[in-house]
Amino acid sequence: MILVLLGPPGAGKGTQGERIAERLGIPKIATGDVLRAAVRDGTEQGLAAKAYMDRGDLVPDSVILGIMKEVLSSPAAAKGAILDGVVRTVPQAEGLTTMLAELGRKVDRFLLFDVPEDELMKRLGGRVVCDSCQTPYKGLEPGTRCEKCGGNLVRRKDDEPEAIRNRLKVYEAQTAPVIEWTKEKKMNLHKIDATGELDDVTERAMKALEEPTK
């Protein structure tokens, strides 16, 4: 199954994607994680992406589609994949569907995580992440050790207030149109309430995946 997680930054796509991936036994692939690793490793791709990421702007579609091609043709994604943080523009959505068609595959479902904007600001402002395994935490100070891997918890540059505001603006301008696109193309889009307890959100997501497809 190819599942695309949609929703604004801070909607919980990463956390829920991890949980859904575990339940379905397929990998979760986050372009944000791939890009952050490239920045850390100082690759050419990372160097090109860093300035966009720090500002909370989107990295060019061509870079993202290059990553997607590599990832989707890898053996790890043979049984399927959960795509977190991609697609974020209509050209990415079109590029991904074309690429999948060439591989004889398709996006089975889009899951849209719905969270009100004031809640997103609160969530993103209080977030720290492990600089090693990327696990997000709320209410912990930067410098604390990660409970999972012992890594260092840091505030992402793009979780600073200015960048957060920009990321939400970018979402409205460039990513929200993808939702309309999925409707026009009669794709399987399920909107789920992503507020409240983590377990409840996971259950809502799993239930949406059981709904009939078009």
Ligand code: AMP
């Ligand atoms: P994320 O961890 O998903 O919030 O992504 C962090 C940053 O990586 C974003 O703010 C963008 O700069 C970049 N990024 C990740 N995925 C994409 C994408 N699909 N398209 C463009 N930029 C992306």
